[in-house]
Each structure stands twice: as structure tokens, then as C-alpha cells.
Amino acid sequence: xxxxxxxxxxxxxxxxxxxxxxxxxxxxxxxxxxxxxxxxxxxxxxxxxxxxxxxxxxxxxxxxxxxxxxxxxxxxxxxxxxxxxxxxxxxxxxxxxxxxxxxxxxxxxxxxxxxxxxxxxxxxxxxxxxxxxxxxxxxxxxxxxxxxxxxxxxxxxxxxxxxxxxxxxxxxxxxxxxxxxxxxxxxxxxxxxxxxxxxxxxxxxxxxxxxxxxxxxxxxxxxxxxxxxxxxxxxxxxxxxxxxxxxxxxxxxxxxxxxxxxxxxxxxxxxxxxxxxxxxxxxxxxxxxxxxxxxxxxxxxxxxxxxxxxxxxxxxxxxxxxxxxxxxxxxxxxxxxxxxxxxxxxxxxxxxxxxxxxxxxxxxxxxxxxxxxxxxxxxxxxxxxxxxxxxxxxxxxxxxxxxxxxxxxxxxxxxxxxxxxxxxxxxxxxxxxxxxxxxxxxxxxxxxxxxxxxxxxxxxxxxxxxxxxxxxxxxxxxxxxxxxxxxxxxxxxxxxxxxxxxxxxxxxxxxxxxxxxxxxxxxxxxxxxxxxxxxxxxxxxxxxxxxxxxxxxxxxxxxxxxxxxxxxxxxxxxxxxxxxxxxxxxxxxxxxxxxxxxxxxxxx
Amino acid sequence: xxxxxxxxxxxxxxxxxxxxxxxxxxxxxxxxxxxxxxxxxxxxxxxxxxxxxxxxxxxxxxxxxxxxxxxxxxxxxxxxxxxxxxxxxxxxxxxxxxxxxxxxxxxxxxxxxxxxxxxxxxxxxxxxxxxxxxxxxxxxxxxxxxxxxxxxxxxxxxxxxxxxxxxxxxxxxxxxxxxxxxxxxxxxxxxxxxxxxxxxxxxxxxxxxxxxxxxxxxxxxxxxxxxxxxxxxxxxxxxxxxxxxxxxxxxxxxxxxxxxxxxxxxxxxxxxxxxxxxxxxxxxxxxxxxxxxxxxxxxxxxxxxxxxxxxxxxxxxxxxxxxxxxxxxxxxxxxxxxxxxxxxxxxxxxxxxxxxxxxxxxx
Numbered sequence: 001x002x003x004x005x006x007x008x009x010x011x012x013x014x015x016x017x018x019x020x021x022x023x024x025x026x027x028x029x030x031x032x033x034x035x036x037x038x039x040x041x042x043x044x045x046x047x048x049x050x051x052x053x054x055x056x057x058x059x060x061x062x063x064x065x066x067x068x069x070x071x072x073x074x075x076x077x078x079x080x081x082x083x084x085x086x087x088x089x090x091x092x093x094x095x096x097x098x099x100x101x102x103x104x105x106x107x108x109x110x111x112x113x114x115x116x117x118x119x120x121x122x123x124x125x126x127x128x129x130x131x132x133x134x135x136x137x138x139x140x141x142x143x144x145x146x147x148x149x150x151x152x153x154x155x156x157x158x159x160x161x162x163x164x165x166x167x168x169x170x171x172x173x174x175x176x177x178x179x180x181x182x183x184x185x186x187x188x189x190x191x192x193x194x195x196x197x198x199x200x201x202x203x204x205x206x207x208x209x210x211x212x213x214x215x216x217x218x219x220x221x222x223x224x225x226x227x228x229x230x231x232x233x234x235x236x237x238x239x240x241x242x243x244x245x246x247x248x249x250x251x252x253x254x255x256x257x258x259x260x261x262x263x264x265x266x267x268x269x270x271x272x273x274x275x276x277x278x279x280x281x282x283x284x285x286x287x288x289x290x291x292x293x294x295x296x297x298x299x300x301x302x303x304x305x306x307x308x309x310x311x312x313x314x315x316x317x318x319x320x321x322x323x324x325x326x327x328x329x330x331x332x333x334x335x336x337x338x339x340x341x342x343x344x345x346x347x348x349x350x351x352x353x354x355x356x357x358x359x360x361x362x363x364x365x366x367x368x369x370x371x372x373x374x375x376x377x378x379x380x381x382x383x384x385x386x387x388x389x390x391x392x393x394x395x396x397x398x399x400x401x402x403x404x405x406x407x408x409x410x411x412x413x414x415x416x417x418x419x420x421x422x423x424x425x426x427x428x429x430x431x432x433x434x435x436x437x438x439x440x441x442x443x444x445x446x447x448x449x450x451x452x453x454x455x456x457x458x459x460x461x462x463x464x465x466x467x468x469x470x471x472x473x474x475x476x477x478x479x480x481x482x483x484x485x486x487x488x489x490x491x492x493x494x495x496x497x498x499x500x501x502x503x504x505x506x507x508x509x510x511x512x513x514x515x516x517x518x519x520x521x522x523x524x525x526x527x528x529x530x531x532x533x534x535x536x537x538x539x540x541x542x543x544x545x546x547x548x549x550x551x552x553x554x555x556x557x558x559x560x561x562x563x564x565x566x567x568x569x570x571x572x573x574x575x576x577x578x579x580x581x582x583x584x585x586x587x588x589x590x591x592x593x594x595x596x597x598x599x600x601x602x603x604x
Numbered sequence: 605x606x607x608x609x610x611x612x613x614x615x616x617x618x619x620x621x622x623x624x625x626x627x628x629x630x631x632x633x634x635x636x637x638x639x640x641x642x643x644x645x646x647x648x649x650x651x652x653x654x655x656x657x658x659x660x661x662x663x664x665x666x667x668x669x670x671x672x673x674x675x676x677x678x679x680x681x682x683x684x685x686x687x688x689x690x691x692x693x694x695x696x697x698x699x700x701x702x703x704x705x706x707x708x709x710x711x712x713x714x715x716x717x718x719x720x721x722x723x724x725x726x727x728x729x730x731x732x733x734x735x736x737x738x739x740x741x742x743x744x745x746x747x748x749x750x751x752x753x754x755x756x757x758x759x760x761x762x763x764x765x766x767x768x769x770x771x772x773x774x775x776x777x778x779x780x781x782x783x784x785x786x787x788x789x790x791x792x793x794x795x796x797x798x799x800x801x802x803x804x805x806x807x808x809x810x811x812x813x814x815x816x817x818x819x820x821x822x823x824x825x826x827x828x829x830x831x832x833x834x835x836x837x838x839x840x841x842x843x844x845x846x847x848x849x850x851x852x853x854x855x856x857x858x859x860x861x862x863x864x865x866x867x868x869x870x871x872x873x874x875x876x877x878x879x880x881x882x883x884x885x886x887x888x889x890x891x892x893x894x895x896x897x898x899x900x901x902x903x904x905x906x907x908x909x910x911x912x913x914x915x916x917x918x919x920x921x922x923x924x925x926x927x928x929x930x931x932x933x934x935x936x937x938x939x940x941x942x943x944x945x946x947x948x949x950x951x952x953x954x955x956x957x958x959x960x961x962x963x964x965x966x967x
Contacts, residue, residue: 530938530957553820555957558794558845560906562611562860563874565899566881572902575963 004077006259007187011079011216013096015120016106017113017474021136024168025106025177026064026080032174033066033078063202063214063261065244065251070182078181079244079261081201081216083120091297091349092202094123095277098293099201099216099261102130102185104177105152109135109143109165112151115415115447115474121156132184133160134177139167155441190258196220196228196282198256198264199291203274205325209241211268212250215280216261218291222280223255228266229283231290235273236283237266271325297329299347300408300479301354301374301458302391304335304501305361306343308368308581308592313342319365320344323357330357335392339501339585340370340595345392348374351458370583372501373598376455379406379482393503396489399540406482408454411436413476418444420469427468431456432507451480455505459599490515492522493536493543497586504598512544517601519547525594527578528552533588608657609859610688612643612680613870613884614669618704622737622807623765625799627872628667639870640676644683646869653867653877654688660864661695661856668724670700674712681716690717695855697722697761701738702745710755720854721752722761722792728782729775732768737803749786759852761790766826768796769808769816776826777833784837789852793830794845795823824956843907844955861903863896893920894967897927902962910942910949924948931964 016022068076083096097103103124107117124131133152135145145165152160164176202214222228226239243252244262256262268274276297279290307316320332331347348354354374361367380388380396381403390396412433416424418440425435428450436449452461457477465473488511492502502522506514515537522535526549533549560568582589616631616639617624631639662684664677672680677698684690697720698713705713727733728742752760762783766776783791798809808817818826831841839847843861846854859866868875873884879896880888891899897920904911916924924932932948935941940954940961954961 530940530960552957552960554824555959556795556844556955557959558797560844560860560903561857562866562868562876563872563883565860565874565876565903568902569895569898572959572963572966575959576966579963 004257004260006189006257008074009077009079009188009259010102010181010185011081011100011188011259011261012102012104012181012185013081013083013100013124014104014106015083015097015117015124015131017108017111017116017120020106020108020111020114020117021168022106025104025134025136025166025174026082028168028171028174029078029080029178030064030066032171032178033068063245065246065261068178068182071179072182076182081261091295092276093120094127094293095199095201097124097127097129098277098291099199100127100129101188102132102181104181105131105133105156105158106136106168107133107148107152109138109145109148110140112144112148113155113441115413115476118156118415118447119413119476121158130185131156131158132180133158133163135160135163135165136168138165139170139172151442188259190217190219192219192221192257192259194219194258195285195287196222196226196280197287197291198222198280200230200274200276200278200280202276203271203328205271205322209250209265211265211271211274211325213264213266213268213274213280214261215256215264217256217258219258219287220282221255221257222264222282227283228264228280229286230273230275230278231281231286232278232294232296233273233275235268237268237273239264239266241265272328275328297349299329299331299349299377300454301348301350301376302345303348303354303374304337304340304343304372304392305332305346305358306337306340306370306372306501308370308583310341312367315365316344316361316367316369319361319367320346322365323360327357329353337372337394337501339499339590340372340583343370347391368581368592370501370592370595372595373504374458375505376408376458378408378487378505381405390505393489393505394500396505399488404484405487407485407487409480409483410452410454410457410477411480412448412450412452412457414448414450414465414473415441415475416446416448416469416473418446420473421446421448423468424448424465424473427461427464428452431461432510452477453483453485453507454479488539490518491538492518493534493538494522494526494590495533495586495588496536498538499585499590501595502597511539514598514601515539516545518598519545521597521601522594523547523549525591525597526588527591529589531587606657607660607864608653608688609856609864609866610659610662610684611856611866611868611873611875612647612662612664612669612684613868613873614664614666614672615639615871616671617666617668618671618701618739620737622735622803623796623799625802626667631671636672636676640672640679643870644679647680647683648687650867650869651687657688657865659684659688659690659694661859662690662697663856664698664718666699668701668704669698670704670709670713674709674715677713677716677718681718685717695720695759697854697856699724700748702740702748705748705751707751707755710752710757714755714757719757720759720761721757722763722790723748723752723788724763725783726763726765727768728779732771732775732779735769736765749788759790760788761792761854762786762788764791764793766793766795766830767818767823769813771818771826773818773822773825773829777829780830780833784834784839787837787849790846790848790854791834791839792846793834795827827956828952841908844958858907861906863899863903896920898966901928901965905948905950905958905962905965908949910944910947912946913948914946927967928965935961935964 014022063081066078068078070076081096081099083093135148138145149160164173166173197219198215198217200213200215204212206212224239229236241252242256242264243250277294281287307313324330329349332344335345336342378390380390382401383403431452433450433452436451438446438448440446465475486508487505488508490504490506490511491498519535519537528549529552532551535547536543537545581592615628617628696718698718699722701724725745726736730741798805834847838849841847842853866876868884875882879891882888913924932943936943942949942951
């Protein structure tokens with residue numbers, strides 16, 4: 001197929017604060033444009049698409065190519081690249097942005113600029129993207145487009161007076177967005193004849209095609225048979241297929257050229273070889289320098305994952321291996337817990353990432369899991385000079401061997417309306433936050449800057465923030481190194497036996513309080529059993545809190561006659577089902593969710 | 605010949621009690637009339653099944669079956685006897701509430717062949733009766749009871765209820781002794797259950813107003829005192845909540861716990877036929893062999909004598925040891941089951957937590 005005129009390509013993404021309407025606008029854009037150029041229509045690639053369809057391959061919605069017939073009569077190819085909407089995936093976001101030439105900024109006409117709006121815009125500007133604002137939800141009664149326009153200009157400093165005023169929900173004025181994409185987002189550059197230089201912005205594993213790499217070509221051309229090399233990992237492979245993204249399927253084509261966005265499949269077995277941010281080049285004719293910005297993403301949050309049924313350990317391992325094919329940032333290694341048996345210590349980019357993986361394991365692989373409380377990586381400086389990166393509290397050396405410990409910190413920006421500044425400052429204080437400053441971005445709204453320990457925000461900080469500000473505060477953070485801290489390991493004893501999977505690291509000042517709350521929480525979570533169960537919290541062998549689960553006194557149905565039998569069975573089945581969700585630790589049955597209790601210590 | 609039990613449901617009562625979740629409610633004379641009519645038709649429609657069976661017990665339950673006239677009861681029993689072969693010494697029970705019968709009605713019932721009465725007393729204290737929303741006083745019960753004796757009923761059950769809001773252990777003991785002094789042949793003593801959908805559930809369900817109810821400890825004391833007191837009066841506890849003088853255990857109810865086949869007729873009545881359990885008007889659903897075994901255990905364990913290993917082997921061609929050996933030993937080790945020569949039965953502690961034990965027997 002003849003090359004596509006670069007001037008007719010627009011590569012862009014949509015950035016927005018959560019719930020400002022990013023996905024809805026993306027849906028409208030796809031709806032109001034076509035998937036093929038009229039020339040391609042005649043070329044009958046449809047046959048190919050059918051084949052894809054039969055094989056049931058669907059792509060993640062990471063990118064989609066659509067064709068727009070503009071008012072100037074020309075057809076433009078739009079490559080809409082999706083960006084993950086969560087701080088856990090900041091690096092992925094930055095790589096997706098790097099694959100674009102421009103960004104549509106969606107701002108809610110009622111809520112205006114929020115913390116994530118700012119963070120995402122700055123990220124886009126950092127990548128030299130042209131940012132094109134769109135004001136959404138103007139059909140809301142509370143919409144104040146003029147105020148929001150001002151806000152965008154004042155706070156972000158980009159021209160917003162010709163921003164389309166749209167309702168992505170109803171489709172109102174979305175046509176203006178399409179026209180502005182053509183006008184305002186620059187066409188890509190790059191020389192198709194130069195040595196190949198392509199940015200990987202995502203990859204996935206498909207059981208038919210193997211590893212599928214999503215990339216943006218900066219220079220050169222790639223086609224079937226090209227021997228490619230990943231510049232950071234060094235992996236080499238022959239290209240099997242290249243193509244672009246229809247809505248929901250892969251559409252093969254002959255070649256991808258500089259300026260284009262598409263996919264490559266090659267003889268690669270492992271997604272780990274194709275790391276997001278890496279540069280693909282031609283092994284025979286490599287480019288001199290890789291594209292800037294590659295880094296290996298490291299997990300920030302660790303937790304133990306155990307099969308509820310110990311016999312399912314191999315299944316869990318297989319499932320994790322399969323997920324890792326699609327998600328190079330997921331890390332895991334085997335570990336053993338006295339309480340939970342064989343499982344894995346897994347590393348995640350953040351709590352959301354953890355939840356996604358957990359849910360996929362449960363849903364797609366039908367595994368029943370016990371998850372231990374997530375923790376961060378602590379640095380333990382030992383008296384003998386060794387430094388340990390601690391991901392599992394159970395591995396904390398004896399206090400006598402510890403010189404001191406450090407914990408990871410973050411810099412947080414919290415955007416909040418002025419009435420809640422006090423409450424939110426209290427919250428940050430409680431979470432050991434260090435106040436760095438505050439600035440008003442308009443009369444009623446301010447940005448608070450705090451430095452906080454990561455372990456104070458990974459659990460429920462976001463929820464607490466939302467509930468204490470009635471949903472108005474928004475929040476963003478970035479990692480900010482390590483800091484020395486007085487940390488201790490809190491052990492939990494159930495029926496006088498230490499349950500390793502319940503141990504966690506906590507700041508010395510809050511240890512007593514946390515221990516007490518943990519015992520209270522576990523008392524709620526652990527159902528009464530045949531005997532009395534003491535629950536104790538201890539630091540270094542010293543008991544600091546105790547609760548007791550009283551013995552089950554009565555569990556009997558007074559009546560059971562002819563008409564009650566089916567109901568009685570249901571009751572017993574429910575009871576049996578409940579037992580299955582328990583973990584036998586010593587003599588005590590502990591519900592699986594109790595192992596996450598530490599996450600809920602700040603309820604209410 | 606297959607042995608069959610009949611259950612006939614009468615969904616009428618004078619007024620709903622506050623704890624009652626049975627299918628029953630007040631009715632008009634016309635409604636009762638037409639219900640009895642269709643009930644009789646239904647009974648007669650079982651002629652095909654009846655041919656293969658011998659009826660060993662009949663239980664007319666409710667609601668309050670004694671809301672029916674003697675004539676209506678006679679119509680029902682004519683239909684039964686026209687259709688089924690009823691054994692001569694069959695146990696035939698009718699439930700009744702104090703204040704709903706007179707001598708004439710009782711005499712009419714007796715003529716139907718009814719030989720056992722089950723009277724819903726619940727409490728001997730009028731204050732407690734009022735709390736429960738009962739329609740009668742203790743004095744009215746006495747009148748009914750003596751009337752029944754005078755009419756020659758020699759097998760009477762009295763229902764009592766413990767753990768009523770505001771009830772003390774002493775209150776309960778007094779209730780028991782007062783009734784035991786009357787010497788009915790059978791006493792059912794239930795602990796009040798807050799069933800969903802009842803006014804009591806609204807008031808006391810999910811831990812509401814727990815301070816007004818006897819606490820768990822007291823409730824258990826009530827339970828264990830029941831056995832102590834009643835045994836002094838010559839009653840034996842033969843099931844978790846049932847006590848009888850020798851020879852007067854309720855055969856019909858034992859049938860439920862031993863999985864004898866029973867046919868339920870009337871609105872909402874349940875049946876067990878050909879190893880299918882179904883409610884009246886619903887499609888039968890066959891129980892798997894595992895489900896049958898489970899039932900044998902969780903129903904059988906309700907009885908104090910327990911479940912016979914020999915009978916189990918006869919029924920299923922597989923030993924209880926094979927199927928449940930591990931569970932039995934685990935429960936025995938926890939002090940909840942006693943594993944005897946032939947019978948496996950609950951220990952005292954096992955009774956207190958019997959749901960826990962029974963759930964272990966689900967396969």
C-alpha cells in the first residue's frame with residue numbers, strides 16, 4: 001500500500017481529571033468518524049478483519065485509528081491513544097503521551113480544573129504536546145463555561161477562549177472538536193527512509209499472535225520480515241505482522257512509516273522483552289540513539305497473595321505468569337507463610353494496580369485468594385553495614401541488628417476548596433505529613449503541598465480525603481526518595497500464636513493506637529468459634545493490646561419439620577460456604593478478609 | 605407397601621402472632637369453605653399414589669386448623685379415608701389454639717379419628733402471651749385442655765416458648781413446671797426465633813433491642829434447665845426441642861427426621877416423595893445420593909438417639925465410616941459428637957452448636 005501522507009495524520013490523546021468525560025468523548029470521536037479511508041474500503045481489507053474477528057482477538061482500547069473527513073474535503077487519519085487514568089500508572093501515561101503530537105484537555109464545565117487536570121496537563125506540556133482544551137458537560141445546569149475558561153487560562157496558562165463547549169454525552173458540538181484536531185494538533189514528522197526508531201507505549205500478549213507491541217514510529221519504516229531490536233532489553237526478533245488498530249481489532253497492513261501509530265508482532269515470547277518506553281530499531285540498520293525517557297518501572301507496593309485453597313498454588317503461579325506476559329510491571333516471587341502456606345510476594349505499581357491484578361486473578365482465573373496487607377519497600381540499615389530492601393514485614397531482622405530504617409516518601413499536591421483546608425490539613429497531619437506550602441489558585445480553591453510517607457497513603461488516604469471533603473478534594477503525588485523513620489514491626493497473636501501474615505510495619509508513635517485498632521478490627525472479623533480466642537498486638541514480644549473473641553455459645557435451630565428442611569439445608573450450606581472462606585491458623589479459623597484488616601483501621 | 609405420612613395445611617388463624625412466619629392469616633367463613641372444598645379435591649387426586657402406600661400418620665397443621673368446623677374436618681378426613689389406606693393405629697394430630705374449640709367441635713374432631721392434639725400455649729403467663737401477640741389467656745388454655753381431656757383425648761402436646769422478650773430464667777422454669785404439673789403426654793419447648801418478615805424481626809432482628817431479650821447465656825441455661833425439670837416429671841428429651849412421656853414421642857415428626865416419605869397437601873405444604881423434595885404445586889426435584897446422605901445426617905442428628913450406622917449402610921450400601929469417618933472423628937475430638945457402637949449422636953455441647961456440626965456433614 002502506498003505511503004500515507006504524513007500531513008494527514010493526527011496522533012493525539014485525551015487527558016482529563018477522573019470523571020470529566022474522557023471516555024465518553026473518545027466514544028463520540030470514534031462514533032463520528034470512520035474506521036477506514038475510502039481507498040482502504042476498496043482494497044477489501046475487510047476480509048482480513050473478518051478473520052481477526054473469527055479468531056476472537058480483541059485489543060485493549062489503548063489505541064484506535066479512525067478516519068475523519070474534514071470540512072476541507074480531505075480525509076485525516078486520527079490515532080487516538082488512550083492514557084491510563086491513575087497515578088499508579090504515571091510512567092505509562094508519560095509513554096503514551098510521548099507517542100502523541102497533541103492532547104485534548106477535557107475539563108468539566110461545572111467542576112473546573114482539578115488536581116489531576118493540572119498534573120496531566122503538565123505531563124503533556126513536558127512532552128511538548130500542543131494542548132487543546134475542550135469544555136465538557138455544558139448541558140449540566142451547574143455548568144459555568146466562562147468561569148472554567150478563565151480558570152484554564154489563569155491556572156494552566158493556555159488559550160481557552162475558542163475551546164469547543166461540548167456535551168460528550170449528547171454529542172453536542174463534538175464536530176467542532178474534530179475540526180480543531182485537524183487545525184490545532186500538528187501533523188507528525190520524521191523521515192521514513194531514516195533508520196527505524198519507534199517508541200513502545202504498550203504491549204500485550206495474545207495466545208495466537210504472541211507478544212503484540214504498540215508503537216509510535218518516529219523515524220524509518222517497519223514491515224514484515226524486518227529484524228528488529230529492542231534497544232534497552234536487547235531482545236531481537238523478526239517481524240511477523242504490522243498493522244493498525246480498528247475499533248476492537250487489529251488490522252494488518254503492509255508497512256508502518258514514520259509518523260504512524262500501529263502494532264508489530266514478532267517472534268517474541270515474553271512481554272518482558274518489550275518494555276514500555278523502550279525504542280525499537282532495525283537490527284541490521286540501527287539508529288544511533290534510543291528515544292529519551294526509558295526507565296524500568298519498579299513496584300512500589302508489595303503484598304502476599306495466597307490461594308485460599310493451598311492445592312491451587314500451581315494454578316496461582318500459572319495465572320501470575322500469564323498476567324505477567326501482559327504486564328511487565330507485575331513482579332512476584334514465591335514465599336511461605338506459617339499462617340497461609342505457600343504463596344507469592346507480589347510487587348505492584350500502586351494499590352489500584354494491586355486491586356486490578358487481584359480481581360483479574362479471581363475473575364479470569366477463577367482463583368480464590370487471600371491477600372495480606374500491602375506494604376511499601378523499607379530500607380533496613382543493619383549494624384553490620386548491610387542494607388536490606390524489605391518487602392515482607394516477616395523478614396525484618398531482630399531489632400538488635402538494626403541500626404536504623406528508612407521509608408519511601410511522596411510529594412503530594414492536594415487541591416481543595418477553602419472550607420475544607422483545615423480538615424485536610426488535619427488529615428495530612430495525622431498521616432505524618434510535612435507541610436510544604438499552600439497556594440490559592442482562585443479565591444475559593446487552594447493547592448496544598450505536603451510531603452508524606454508512602455505507607456500512610458497507600459491504604460485509604462484517597463477515601464479519607466474524599467469523605468472528609470465531601471468529594472471535593474483531588475490529589476496527585478510523585479515519589480520523593482527515602483527518609484529515616486522510627487519504625488517498628490507490629491505482630492498479631494491469635495490464640496497466643498503469632499500470625500506472620502498479619503504483621504505490619506508501622507511508625508513507633510502510632511504503633512500503640514494501630515495495635516489497639518487492629519485487635520478491635522480482628523475481633524469484629526473473626527467469628528466466634530468453639531472456644532475463646534484472645535487477640536493480641538505485640539511489639540518485640542511485648543503485648544500492647546488485647547481483645548477477646550468469646551466462644552460460640554449457641555448455634556442451633558430450635559425447629560426443623562417437614563417444611564423447614566430445604567431452608568435448613570440452605571442455612572447449612574451458607575455456613576459451610578463461610579467456612580471455606582476461612583483460613584485455619586492453628587486451631588482458629590480466620591476469614592480471608594481479616595488479613596486485609598489493617599487497611600480498614602481508619603474506618604469512620 | 606410404602607409407608608407414607610400425610611401433612612395437611614390449613615393456612616387460617618384468628619390473628620397473626622408477632623413471631624409467626626408460617627403461611628397463615630385471618631380468613632372469612634367463605635374462604636375457609638372453598639379452601640376445604642378444593643383441599644378435598646386435591647386429596648382425592650392422589651388416588652394413583654395412594655394405591656401403593658399405607659398412611660401411618662396424619663398431621664393437620666397451620667395456621668390454626670381448629671378454625672375449621674367439625675363438619676369441615678370431617679369432610680377432609682372423609683376425602684383422606686376414601687383415597688388412602690390409613691393404618692388402624694395411625695397417629696392423627698391436629699394443631700389447635702386455646703379458645704378456638706368447644707366440646708362439640710372436639711367431639712366432632714374425635715369422630716374423624718383424630719387421636720392427638722397439639723395445643724399452642726407458648727406461655728402460662730398472660731403478660732408473656734400478650735407480648736407474643738397471642739389471642740388467648742392461660743385460663744382459656746386450661747379450659748381447652750380440660751375440655752379435651754373430658755372428650756377423651758389421651759395424647760396431647762403442649763407447645764411452650766422460651767427466650768421471650770423480658771423473660772427471666774425463673775419465669776421459664778415456672779412455665780415448665782406449671783405445664784408439667786398438668787401432665788400432657790408431650791411438650792415441645794422451643795427457643796423463640798426472630799424470623800425475617802415478622803413484626804418481631806422488625807423489633808428484635810439483627811441485634812435490635814437486645815437488652816430486652818434474654819442473653820445467649822440465659823437462653824442456653826433455659827434450654828438445659830428444660831431437660832432437667834422435665835425429666836423430673838417423667839419426660840424424655842428425644843429431639844432438640846421435643847420431650848415426651850415414654851411411648852408418646854411424636855411419630856409423625858420422627859418421620860421427618862428419619863426421612864420417611866410424606867405428602868403435603870394444601871397451600872405451601874412440603875413433600876418428600878421418591879427422594880424429591882417439593883412444595884405443594886411445584887415441580888419435584890430429585891435429591892442426589894449425596895444430598896440424601898447429608899439429610900440423613902443433619903436431620904437424624906436432631907434426635908437424641910442419633911443416626912444409626914447400620915441403617916445408613918442399609919440405605920446407601922456404603923458405610924457411614926467411608927463417607928463421614930473423618931468428619932465424625934474431627935467432631936468427636938472437638939467434643940461435639942459421640943461415636944457409639946451403632947449410633948452417632950450429638951453431645952450436650954454438640955446440641956448447643958448443632959448447626960456447626962451439621963454443616964460439616966454437607967459433602
